[in-house]
Amino acid sequence: MANNRTMAQMLQARIEGYEDAIVVLPINANNFELKQTLINLVQSNQFTGKQDPHNHLRFFNKVTSTFRHPEVPNTSIKLLLFPFSLEGEARTWLDKEPPRSILTWDDLVSKFINQFFPPSKTTYLRNKITTFYQEPNETFNEAWERFKELLRQCPHHGFSELHQLDTFYNSLNTNDQDALDSAAGGNFLDKIPRDGLAIIESKSKVRYSRSRAIEPRASTNAPLSTSTPSNSFEFQQQNGYSNEPIRKDDL
Structure with a gap:
């Protein structure tokens, strides 16, 4: 099929490829929202890439375990909140991960540990x-x-x-x-x-x-x-x- 776009149109920057690496399944629960207080608590101990990643996960798990919703899996809450727990080198790492490449909490933990706790x-x-x-x-x-x-x-x-x-x-x-x-x-x-x-x-x-x-x-x-x-x-x-x-x- 012939491409009828003009050269100017074809030279424009692409708009694809800006999806996040972490995929969170749609949440259809009523009255669900991430409270700002919970986000602030997660951000109070952000991981920069220099600390022990295991300690960071322990802290993150402890914080996220305090928030539960009967219609939302805890792993979905973790996936939504985890980016807020990163900054600096660690946030750059997550931003560079391929779009839609992290589908589960286990995927995220595996990639995170292998990045900041190498073999x-x-x-x-x-x-x-x-x-x-x-x-x-x-x-x-x-x-x-x-x-x-x-x-x-x-x-x-x-x-x-x-x-x-x-x-x-x-x-x-x-x-x-x-x-x-x-x-x-x-x-x-x-x-x-x-x-x-x-x-x-x-x-x-x-x-x-x-x-x-x-x-x-x-x-x-x-x-x-x-x-x-x-x-x-x-x-x-x-x-x-x-x-x-x-x-x-x-x-």
Whole structure:
């Protein structure tokens, strides 16, 4: 078919391609609107691309969970609000995503995490976890809190509960390993993971004076399990994630 547009018309800027990356299904609910107070709350802690993206999602999930409508899925509310939670580099990233390329909340979370928490960072933190050791003059409680912080920073680390407990136990100096064995009534690693975790948590609540660190003993336990990872001593909440970890209160 012949194109009868004039050259001036054909040289005009195109008007297509300005749709948003995020697709939100039509909302037909009566009396639905996003309150300005909710938008302001989301904007009070905007993500610029420099902070921890997991922390941002935790805050965002907590805020959006306070607003519910019986006829509107919570995921639709999240999709509508999420752009308001970004600024600077992060907002530029979203604006550059292809139009209509984000169809669900899971799509958005996946793209967001992979953009601001690349695989190289995951590898780095996984290595920090597997090579963890108790530092000289570091108390048991300090070492345990630091180890949990590494796990929190990389909630998708994939390490089983067995792997986590084994790594922490074998990172400790001899005195603290002996204390765990004593609390376990024998070899700490003979306990089931749930009981081992309870022993560690109980010991971490006791104040200990600093003492000279002793080199960790070599591991003598059996090879680590290759079973499906369990995140039962994760303590952050990630509503909206797939593979949601257990909350701190479950420890």
